[in-house]
Amino acid sequence: MTLEGVARSARAHRLDVFGALHPGPEDHAPAGTGTLVLLGPHEPGFWAHVTAEPEFHDGAPDPVDRWSGRVIGALALALGAESLFPFGGPPYHPFIRWALGSGQCWQSPVSLLVHDRAGLMVSYRGALAFKERFDLPSPAPNPCNTCVDRPCLSACPVGALGTEGYDLDVCHAFLDTADGSDCLSNGCAVRRACPVSQAYGRLPTQSAHHMKAFHP
Numbered sequence: 001m002t003l004e005g006v007a008r009s010a011r012a013h014r015l016d017v018f019g020a021l022h023p024g025p026e027d028h029a030p031a032g033t034g035t036l037v038l039l040g041p042h043e044p045g046f047w048a049h050v051t052a053e054p055e056f057h058d059g060a061p062d063p064v065d066r067w068s069g070r071v072i073g074a075l076a077l078a079l080g081a082e083s084l085f086p087f088g089g090p091p092y093h094p095f096i097r098w099a100l101g102s103g104q105c106w107q108s109p110v111s112l113l114v115h116d117r118a119g120l121m122v123s124y125r126g127a128l129a130f131k132e133r134f135d136l137p138s139p140a141p142n143p144c145n146t147c148v149d150r151p152c153l154s155a156c157p158v159g160a161l162g163t164e165g166y167d168l169d170v171c172h173a174f175l176d177t178a179d180g181s182d183c184l185s186n187g188c189a190v191r192r193a194c195p196v197s198q199a200y201g202r203l204p205t206q207s208a209h210h211m212k213a214f215h216p
């Protein structure tokens with residue numbers, strides 16, 4: 001198995017490899033893990049694919065997480081890996097730590113994670129833990145290092161998300177106002193302002209789904 005082989009299998013389900021690492025003891029991966037492969041939505045097309053799946057039509061809650069569990073669980077079985085998830089638990093897995101060690105993700109100036117392809121729209125649907133130690137590519141360049149204007153720093157209309165971190169109370173209060181409808185319908189303006197996010201192809205309807213979970 002190679003990283004490209006994992007990516008090919010994942011893309012059949014509109015998932016993609018979002019980074020990989022050889023975990024050390026401090027990463028708290030399952031014992032004996034040689035390579036951890038992180039998976040995220042492969043765009044464009046992820047939302048159209050996942051919303052046509054059975055989990056979106058059975059009326060039960062958390063369709064995206066249940067779909068991820070089913071599909072990534074089956075991928076793990078097929079590829080001889082162990083599936084791990086950033087939701088549910090215990091056990092609770094340190095996905096943020098893994099992301100920051102994956103060579104494709106960094107801490108942005110607004111404290112959120114920023115990914116080399118998904119920008120501030122990054123999300124992880126799960127991970128695969130392999131016993132084998134795959135060859136890994138060199139780390140990608142951090143997009144923030146060449147982002148001159150840094151629009152993420154000034155995009156929030158109420159300053160809830162910036163260099164000082166995330167003021168959830170201010171954000172939720174704004175979302176309760178009429179002016180908050182743009183964030184609720186299209187996603188957080190800070191995440192959308194990032195040029196890497198804009199090139200990623202995530203649909204506003206997907207962002208609206210997550211915003212509804214964040215601010216019911």
Ligand code: SF4
Binds near residue numbers: 143
């Ligand atoms: S807008 Fe620029 S500085 Fe901000 S997260 Fe995106 S790439 Fe980084």
Ligand code: SF4
Binds near residue numbers: 155160172174189190
């Ligand atoms: S959702 Fe809207 S109000 Fe909340 S942090 Fe993002 S831009 Fe600011």
